[in-house]
Amino acid sequence: MTSTKTKIPLVPGDIIHALKSGMTIGTKLEDWAGAFGHTTVRGENIVLTADIIELSKDRYGDSWLQDIDDLDAQKVRWSEGPYFARGPAPEGMSHWEPGTVEQVLELQARRQVLYDSVKDPEELALKLRELQRSPLGQNLPALKNITIYDAEAPKNGTAQNWDVS
Known part of the structure; x- marks a missing residue:
């Protein structure tokens, strides 16, 4: 051929x-x-x-x-x-697609940054609400039973199951 x-x-x-x-x-x-x-x-x-x-x-x-x-x-x-x-990617193009696991992971990562950096509970609550109302916090996929492997966990394969729906 x-x-x-x-x-x-x-x-x-x-x-x-x-x-x-x-x-x-x-x-x-x-x-x-x-x-x-x-x-x-x-x-x-x-x-x-x-x-x-x-x-x-x-x-x-x-x-x-x-x-x-x-x-x-x-x-x-x-x-x-x-x-x-x-051509090059459009300015501001995210590395996650709406409705994907990557969106959920990015949202979790940004939440963690807020938890680690904002010490005032009222300011933290405000920033978390802003994040949830942003495009990243909208139209999340319905995910159930996500397994999160903890790097700090014992070497026996310990994992945590979370229902994020």
Whole structure:
């Protein structure tokens, strides 16, 4: 089978950005174990190299970069998506998507920062309310039975289950 796609519309030095987290891309050809991989994070800018472009190709020479300007084709390719767009990420693009576990984790991390830094209970309550009313605190997914592994826990695999609904 030969390639059915058009030429890759990108060259080394071009920038793309991740629209979703979790896509692993090859980054370096000269590796004894294969190709170095990098798992993308939403909002991350990726400066393309010759290696990234070469490693984006399948055995027929087709590349996922050929779909960079066609978001519908990306959805077809990966059954979800799109994952990438041309150019740098828009200013202020978050690394979490609304309605995802990443949103919940970011909210928890920001709450913890407040608990650690704000000592006055009234000010803390005010800041926590502001955080909950922000876009980060809205439209949270319905999560149940999240397992949180504690780095300080004994080495016997102790975990805590939390119902966050």
